[in-house]
Amino acid sequence: MSDFKTVPVVATDEMIISAMRNVQVEDGGGFRGIGWIEAVHCYREMLAAAPSPWVSVEERLPDAEKGSTESATVIVFLDDFVITTGFYCHFENEWYG
Numbered sequence: 001m002s003d004f005k006t007v008p009v010v011a012t013d014e015m016i017i018s019a020m021r022n023v024q025v026e027d028g029g030g031f032r033g034i035g036w037i038e039a040v041h042c043y044r045e046m047l048a049a050a051p052s053p054w055v056s057v058e059e060r061l062p063d064a065e066k067g068s069t070e071s072a073t074v075i076v077f078l079d080d081f082v083i084t085t086g087f088y089c090h091f092e093n094e095w096y097g
Contacts, residue, residue, distance in 0.1 A: 011043040019043070057088075064090045 011019075019039035024031040034042070055062075062071035069091035076086045076097055086097020 007047075009047065011040060015043065016040060061090070062088050 008015075016036060016039045019042065020033055020036065023034045023039070023042070025034055025038075062074050064070060065072055069089055071088040071090070073085050073087050076084050076095070084097050086095055088095055
């Protein structure tokens, strides 16, 4: 998961201004920067398309950390009400937490 960063659900003013400065769209043979509404819409579309960070262990187990047999620490839900942290040991095929 090191390829991901947590971002706010609503884009900050600084994020929108950065998009307006750095994103250009083709406009009838030329290019122009995007406006405030376009930047907000683009951000919402990217969030909607983002993969969910919640993955069922039935789908896949957490990846092992580089050079280790243990996964990164993850949030674990047990019996739909207990929330704890833990990690998965790939070498021993066991959960710890």
